Amino acid sequence: xxxxxxxxxxxxxxxxxxxxxxxxxxxxxxxxxxxxxxxxxxxxxxxxxxxxxxxxxxxxxxxxxxxxxxxxxxxxxxxxxxxxxxxxxxxxxxxxxxxxxxxxxxxxxxxxxxxxxxxxxxxxxxx
Numbered sequence: 001x002x003x004x005x006x007x008x009x010x011x012x013x014x015x016x017x018x019x020x021x022x023x024x025x026x027x028x029x030x031x032x033x034x035x036x037x038x039x040x041x042x043x044x045x046x047x048x049x050x051x052x053x054x055x056x057x058x059x060x061x062x063x064x065x066x067x068x069x070x071x072x073x074x075x076x077x078x079x080x081x082x083x084x085x086x087x088x089x090x091x092x093x094x095x096x097x098x099x100x101x102x103x104x105x106x107x108x109x110x111x112x113x114x115x116x117x118x119x120x121x122x123x124x125x126x127x
Contacts, residue, residue, distance in 0.1 A: 012037070021047070036061055045071065060085070069095065084109070093119065 010028070012018035016039065021032020028034075028047040036042050040063045045056020051074035052058075058067040058076075064087060069080020076095040084090045088111060093104015100119040108114050118125040 007020060008023040009017050010019040010023070016037060017035055019028055019032055019034050021028065022030025023032075024030070027050040029049060030047060031045070032047055033041055034043040038061075040061070041059050043052060043056055043058050045052065046054025048054065052071040053073065054071060055069070056071050057065055060066045062085075064085060065083050067076055067080055067082050069076065070078025072078065075098045077097065078095060079093070080095050081089055082091040086109075088109060089107050091100060091104060091106050093100065094102030096102065099122040101121065102119060103117070104119050105116045106114045106124070115124045
């Protein structure tokens with residue numbers, strides 16, 4: 001049986017909290033939050049063996065949501081949503097190794113669908 005320490009804090013340089021959440025044998029495992037040096041949230045979600053793994057949200061350095069979805073091996077993998085700097089949805093669909101891969105939709109700045117179909121290596125597959 002695996003046991004976790006709830007609300008453990010891991011510190012970086014200058015004794016700033018870099019992570020708060022579940023830890024197992026010194027590795028981020030379970031649910032937790034990662035922080036930028038300035039204290040703003042960087043990632044909130046699930047971890048496995050010190051890597052983002054499961055469902056989570058990634059934030060930019062200004063505290064705005066950038067990505068919400070599935071992670072595997074510390075990369076965006078699975079279904080997810082990407083947001084622009086104004087918080088507007090710009091893509092919703094499948095990711096593989098941090099790139100748009102599979103079925104997905106991209107949206108313009110007004111929320112209209114720009115492309116709906118297959119993606120490969122971050123690029124729409126236009127036939």
